[in-house]
Amino acid sequence: MEEFSLMTILAVFEEMFGRVLFWAMVLVAVAITVAYIYVLVRDRTMSMRKFLLAQLSMPVGGVAAVWFVMAMTNSSFADIGGPIDWIVLLGVFVAGAIGFAILVYVVQSLVRGKATEA
């Protein structure tokens, strides 16, 4: 492939999901990240109780991400052919796990609020 650039990558993702869906997904991701920073600043500390639940939910997010990729493509685990495939699969799992953990932490913080912290 020739001419990789941020603009090219954005163009490809826009084509992949459609411009509206892609930027909607980017906005959702940004919103969750901003909310995460907001609750950290608001609470001035990381709640270990919320963090524990967030960590426990990580496998759920990871498995869901892997399932999503497998379901949306004509793929199965039998197709994993080399080290790069394992790395991609692991990357999908880790991305799903971290994303979901942040989401779980943010949702707990916003729903329960600072007061629930003992």
Place this chain on the structure above:
Amino acid sequence: MILDTVTPNRRGFLGLAGAGGAALALGAGAAQAQKVRTSARILILGAGAGGAAIANRLADRLDGAEITVLDGKQEHWYQPGFTLVAAGLRPASYATSSITGWLPRGITFVNEYAAELDPEANRVITTGGQRIDYDYLIVSTGLTLDWDAVEGFDLSMVGPETGISAHYASPELAEKSWHALDKFTDEGGVGLFGRPATEMKCAGAPVKICFLGEDIATTKGNRSKCDFIYNAQAQNLFGVPVIHHRVRQIMDERDITYRYQHVLKGIDLGAKTATYTTPEGEVSDNWDFINVIPPQRAPQVIRDSGLAWADRWVDQGWIEVDMQTLRHARYSNVFGIGDINGVPKGKTAASVKFHLPVVEDHLVSEIAGREGTRMYDGYTSCPLITRVGRAMLVEFDYQDNLTPSFPGLIAPLEELWISWLMKEVALKATYNAMLRGRA
């Protein structure tokens, strides 16, 4: 013509492209400043992958140019998707879109074909009788599938009733071809595959559909009922030696029979036989399924125009362009993009992607009073699908060198899931971005 002998280096482009991205990020003002003012009349023959993409690129680079795109089709076909359609993985609509949706604003689209092309007079007459004079001509007509050259064959025969597949013909016929393959892999029998003796678009596609058929039969549990026979036109299964050996190895592993120097001459639907010309004479084989891919040639209007090579590919008519600049050897105001080019490698969308910046550079530079410097090194690529869920990302150049885009990460001759994902998920998006002039 003096040209810098710069070999395109993909990694070298990273910095360049990054700089380009930064310039774009500065806003429309910066991009606008790079536009070249001109009143040149540029005619683009064909609105396929090459034609649509170069129209978008030139519309971005030139200010005041009179750009005309000539194409009689209504639909744009995403041809790299035909294999997925023919394997039942996508519907025909996956590969179909409106041709005008890909063209930029501010150009003229004439929904007719060229009927006459006179490069001496810089003039084209359309099938509707319209005369179009040009200063620069970009030939991106694609090629013609010569179905009539296969004796006894007609496109109306394609489908499950006959067991005939012709997935190169159109998205609809690729879908019908899937129903034929589906039936064959249910019921079993002899399946014949192969490729024509002419140059052809995506030389990997005949191999892919054979591999996919074998994989589908295996998944259905019917592999023992099916025989797969691949007929190569030459003394190899792929023109690039290292890829030939890998394909042969996979065919051996999967018990696919292969025969060299077997070129399909004709079929007999009643007798369900196919005739092949071989060095030892003609041979006939019975089939229950046959994938027909016909000889491929330049459109007649191009062959009649005087743009074709006089002493090479004389039965096919590819245009005589410089293999590095893609500028016509005899008419310096004529360029070629894509399948129509008479160069030794690459009638693929990936080749188009690499033709585009070269033609754009030489054309825009000339208009700006400079000389273009970019060179095409013959790069082409093919996600060579080996089964549903796996592919080999083979990339190579004029010298038959492997030119992996991701050296050390994605092994070109390894059957990988990531290469399949590229084909299934990323390729169409990249292709579409290319059409819009953004990739």
